[in-house]
Amino acid sequence: MEALAEHTIHFSGLAEGEHTFDFLLSEPFFKATGMEEYELGGEVNAHVELDRSEHLLVTNISISGYVTVPCDHCNAPMQQPVAGAQRQIFKLTGEEGIDDDELVSLDTYAHEVNLTHYFFECITLHMPIRHVHPEGQCDPEVDQAFQEIKVEHSPDPDPRWDALKALKKKN
Ligand SMILES: [Zn+2]
Numbered sequence: 515m516e517a518l519a520e521h522t523i524h525f526s527g528l529a530e531g532e533h534t535f536d537f538l539l540s541e542p543f544f545k546a547t548g549m550e551e552y553e554l555g556g557e558v559n560a561h562v563e564l565d566r567s568e569h570l571l572v573t574n575i576s577i578s579g580y581v582t583v584p585c586d587h588c589n590a591p592m593q594q595p596v597a598g599a600q601r602q603i604f605k606l607t608g609e610e611g612i613d614d615d616e617l618v619s620l621d622t623y624a625h626e627v628n629l630t631h632y633f634f635e636c637i638t639l640h641m642p643i644r645h646v647h648p649e650g651q652c653d654p655e656v657d658q659a660f661q662e663i664k665v666e667h668s669p670d671p672d673p674r675w676d677a678l679k680a681l682k683k684k685n
Contacts, residue, residue: 515547517628526625528566535562539579539633547634554591556581560633571604571620571627577636583645588656592647598640602632 521537537560544552558579565572580593601616608622620627646652 515630515634517630518543518546521630522626522628524626525566525571530566533564551583552581554582558596558637562629569606573602575600575602575632575636581641585647585652586644587646588652590653592645594645596637596640598636600636
């Protein structure tokens with residue numbers, strides 16, 4: 515997803531050592547993901563602990579909050595809690611070819627880093643696959659409709675069929 519300016523950390527001005535940052539990921543963030551799954555928005559806190567040393571930035575990102583998604587059962591919006599953490603290390607030596615999931619190489623002259631992508635990744639990795647309202651909180655109309663469908667497909671013989679069969683036999 516596109517980087518959002520508010521998630522840029524200008525580390526060149528930071529002293530070596532630990533720093534903490536907090537971001538609130540709300541509607542503008544979820545809109546910017548461009549993903550249908552996130553179009554209903556949400557509210558997630560992203561807490562970042564950043565340890566700066568001469569050649570490394572070690573960031574520990576933890577997220578907690580909720581994403582509004584349609585319930586898999588009744589399709590009404592529900593707040594899906596999401597929480598998780600991930601570590602991201604940025605190497606400031608400009609070496610190429612060392613990138614892996616956790617270690618990313620930044621240009622030697624880089625003085626800022628943007629975290630939008632990592633917040634997105636952290637949320638996406640920790641979203642449960644199934645989203646269902648807690649028991650009894652689904653849309654009652656949809657619940658009712660499901661009950662009716664179940665009755666229609668019930669394996670129990672429908673007395674009307676017997677009546678119909680009996681009628682056919684007679685003819
Ligand atoms: Zn539901």
